[in-house]
Structures are given as structure tokens and as C-alpha cells.
Amino acid sequence: MRVFCASLATETNTFSPLRTDFSDFEQSFYAVPGKHPETPTLCSAVFPALRRRAAEEGLTLIEGTATWAEPGGLVNAATWERLRDEVLGQLKAALPVDAVVLGLHGAMIAEGCVDCEGELLAAARALAGPKAKIGVSFDPHSHLSAKRVENADVITVFKEFPHTDFVEAGEVCVDLTLRAVRGEIAPQISVFDARMMDVLPTSIQPMRGFVDKIKGMEARGEILSGSVIHGFMAGDSPDLGAKIIVITDGAPQRGDRLARDLGMELFGFRGRTKPDFLPPAEALRRADASPKTPVVVADVWDNPGGGVAGDSTILLREVLDQQLGDVAFGTIWDPMAVRLCFAAGAGATLDLRFGGKTSAHAGAPLDARVTVMRLERDAVQSFGTSVVPLGDCAVIRIGSLDIVLNTNRSQAFSPDLFTNLGIDIAQKRILIVKSTNHFHGAFAPIAGEILYAAVEGPYPNDPARTPYTRLTRALWPRVEAPHAEEHA
Numbered sequence: 001m002r003v004f005c006a007s008l009a010t011e012t013n014t015f016s017p018l019r020t021d022f023s024d025f026e027q028s029f030y031a032v033p034g035k036h037p038e039t040p041t042l043c044s045a046v047f048p049a050l051r052r053r054a055a056e057e058g059l060t061l062i063e064g065t066a067t068w069a070e071p072g073g074l075v076n077a078a079t080w081e082r083l084r085d086e087v088l089g090q091l092k093a094a095l096p097v098d099a100v101v102l103g104l105h106g107a108m109i110a111e112g113c114v115d116c117e118g119e120l121l122a123a124a125r126a127l128a129g130p131k132a133k134i135g136v137s138f139d140p141h142s143h144l145s146a147k148r149v150e151n152a153d154v155i156t157v158f159k160e161f162p163h164t165d166f167v168e169a170g171e172v173c174v175d176l177t178l179r180a181v182r183g184e185i186a187p188q189i190s191v192f193d194a195r196m197m198d199v200l201p202t203s204i205q206p207m208r209g210f211v212d213k214i215k216g217m218e219a220r221g222e223i224l225s226g227s228v229i230h231g232f233m234a235g236d237s238p239d240l241g242a243k244i245i246v247i248t249d250g251a252p253q254r255g256d257r258l259a260r261d262l263g264m265e266l267f268g269f270r271g272r273t274k275p276d277f278l279p280p281a282e283a284l285r286r287a288d289a290s291p292k293t294p295v296v297v298a299d300v301w302d303n304p305g306g307g308v309a310g311d312s313t314i315l316l317r318e319v320l321d322q323q324l325g326d327v328a329f330g331t332i333w334d335p336m337a338v339r340l341c342f343a344a345g346a347g348a349t350l351d352l353r354f355g356g357k358t359s360a361h362a363g364a365p366l367d368a369r370v371t372v373m374r375l376e377r378d379a380v381q382s383f384g385t386s387v388v389p390l391g392d393c394a395v396i397r398i399g400s401l402d403i404v405l406n407t408n409r410s411q412a413f414s415p416d417l418f419t420n421l422g423i424d425i426a427q428k429r430i431l432i433v434k435s436t437n438h439f440h441g442a443f444a445p446i447a448g449e450i451l452y453a454a455v456e457g458p459y460p461n462d463p464a465r466t467p468y469t470r471l472t473r474a475l476w477p478r479v480e481a482p483h484a485e486e487h488a
Helices: 022-028 046-057 077-094 116-128 146-151 166-181 207-219 252-267 280-289 314-321 335-344 440-446 482-486
Strands: 002-009 029-031 060-068 099-104 133-138 154-157 187-193 225-229 243-249 295-299 327-333 349-354 366-383 386-398 401-406 430-434 449-453
Touching: 002 046, 002 077, 002 166, 022 029, 022 060, 022 077, 022 386, 046 060, 046 099, 046 166, 060 077, 077 116, 099 116, 099 166, 116 133, 116 146, 133 166, 154 166, 154 187, 154 225, 154 243, 187 252, 207 225, 207 252, 225 252, 243 252, 280 295, 280 314, 280 430, 280 449, 314 327, 314 366, 314 401, 314 430, 335 349, 335 366, 335 386, 335 401, 366 401, 440 449
Parallel strands: 002 060, 002 099, 099 133, 133 154, 295 430, 295 449, 327 401, 327 430
Antiparallel strands: 029 060, 187 243, 225 243, 349 366, 366 386, 386 401
């Protein structure tokens, strides 16, 4: 059996002031064939999974490029075409193949191409031929188009948000694809459009129980796989919104029924899935008054994982206005400020302007007298077994407030964002992170309390008001009863 694999992924916020080019992929993660590390990245878990299967079963694995860019703005046309053609050229050189397995994100949008993953899958199908089996793994914050479904035999999606199961999703994709090649199963994909766009964390109810229900269906053998596409509200896509995927073993009608039942159950959760999002001043007052330390406060909308810059100063300015002490803040993306700190050296005290550079909605830059506490080249944090680059970092201190400045945009995933840079979180009453929910898995065990601060900024967080230009389907909350309109 000959199997080709590749990974090409980013998440595009089409409303972001940022733009994405090839340097963003190089800076985040770019591995040419044969150079993928043993540890997986968020969207490339199919690589280590296939390597293990190749060693155990003797199949021939041909690896293509694996690359990932931190979520950002629109991908420029030259970068998309270069990476697309690179992967497709590698597939063409590998022919004939029995299977193609791709680790994608699902929310990439480029200049001139609204459905990058759909275009890639259609081209892969044309090259590999109708008999080859194509498996693909997606992030749930993606856009599921008909073109993707038509050209894939297997689609798996991370079930958890935070995405603690990205490795498992890659392994299941590999397993089902190989079983399909061997004729052990005949996967049939059923999709139901839930016609809603909401924040759907699985760390709390009702989504916790909903995901567990789908896992139970898989464990009992009722379905081969079940997945929830949450949608990505910051992407102007005609396929915006939540969808259910059910894969059965040759039973498409039953799959259609199950997908619809699950989709309508999901639709019933609308408006009550996310945690309490507090105004920034209130979130910090509550954190200051809490006896359960450390309190973790998440800046949910200035989240680099949603494609924005991560240089908003609004919440940080509130910390200073409230004169809060024993606080660690991670991170502010400001390569120029980091460079100035490196020039000054560890231990130096200087007047520094930082943050607030990329958007009129992210607050003004801060000017402060700071002490440089730590400098680190090529700093990293962890996300499960994945290593996430932060680039060169500087820790600056104002009183008892420690702030991490970084050069590679990244949301907060783990407390080692702080500890790897010498910040003793046991001595901090409040930890402030920029992330919507991916921080939760690693921070919850050490947090006395978790609060979510909704700081308005460049992230379009209300689908009812966002000026989408490509969305033509009725979708809640833009339409109160979208399924009624569908059948009108």
C-alpha cells in the first residue's frame, strides 16, 4: 500500500488588519518532506500516526510538506499558490498511491480563493484518481464546503475545544482511511447544516455532554466517526457556521438521519453554550477580590489564535488603572519592543513604548518605565505534546506586574508560557492570558478561578452584526428561525 501525506494549514480572519505570507509559515512551522519532527503540530498529527502504522504494517509512506502559519489575516495569492502547488507537485511525483491523508485546518482563505482546502482536495482527487481513498483531518473552527465532502472519503475533526484531542483526531483519520483502502469498511459521509454560529467550548455543559454522546455512539459501533464543525465567525465564507458530520459503514440514509438529529440537538443549544463573558473592569475587580488564587483571566477576543495581532493594551491598561499587584500578563506581541529590550540587556531599566501598534481598536501604545527581567531567544510554550514557538521574548516588570513581550504571535496554551521565562506563577495572584479557550486544559489544574474578559477589538465577535459579504444562507443569530426559512 502506498500512502501520501501532507499538511497545509492556517486559520484566516478576513477582518484582521494583518496579512499572511510565506514568512508567516516559515516562522511558525515549515517542514520539507522527511523533516517533520516526531512530535505533532496541531494540524499535522497524521504524520507521526502514519509513521507508526508504516513501521508496524510495512506500508510505503511518502511524506510531503507540512506547514502551519499562526492564524492571521488574508493569505496572499502568491503564498497560497506556492504552497498548494508544492504539495500537489509532491503528490504527482508519488503516484500511483492508494491513499492520500491530509492534515488541514479548514479556515484558510486567500486572495482569489475562498475555499482553499476544497480546491486542494479537488486537485488531490483529480491526481490520485477515483479509486484512491482520501482522508482529511480538520479543526472544528473551519468552513465545511460541499467540495470538501465530495472529494474526501474520510473526514475527522477535533472534538474538543480546547483542542486537547488533535492527536487522536489524526490517528482516527489515518485508521479509517487505511481500513477503507483494505476494503474493511465502506465509509459514507453524511452532513447536516445546523445553521448557527456560536462559541461552543466543550470544557463546560451543554457541549461537554454532547461530545460525550457522540463518543458513546462511536464506542458502541453505531457510527465510524462523528464530528462537529463549530465554524469560524471571523472568516467571511459562504460556508460559515456549525455542521454535523457522521460517517457510517455503508449506511448513508441512517447517517443522514443521525446527522440531522444531532444537528437539531446542537441548534437547541444556541445562545447558552459559552461561559460568562465579563466587561474587562469587572473581570479584574472580581479577580482582585477572589480568595482563590491564582485567578486566570482570559482576554478572549484579542486572541492571536483567532487571527488578530495580540497587541491590545486595553486589559493591561485596566490592570494599571486599578493598581493591581502580583500579576503576570502573557503576551503582548511587539517585535520592536523586544528588540529594544535585548539592546538594553537583562537588568536594565528604561522608558519603553509597547503594544497597540496594529489596530485602531486595540488601545493606544503604553509608555512606562520598565525593568527587563528576562531575555530569551527562541522561547517556546507547550500545547499538549506540541511545541509552540514564541520567538525571541522579553519579560518586563512594572512594580509587581510582569509582562511577556513576544516576537512570534501565539495565544496562551500553557502555564509554561510564564514558567519557561522565569516567572514564578505561585507568587502571582492573577494570570492574564490571551486566548478564547485553548488555555483552559493546561491552566485549569493550577487555577483557583477562571474568568473570561470580553474586550472589544479587531475580532468580529457578534455574527448578527458582522458585515459578511459571502454568506447567503439563513443562519442564527442573524435569522431567528433559519430552519423554518429553509423549508418555507
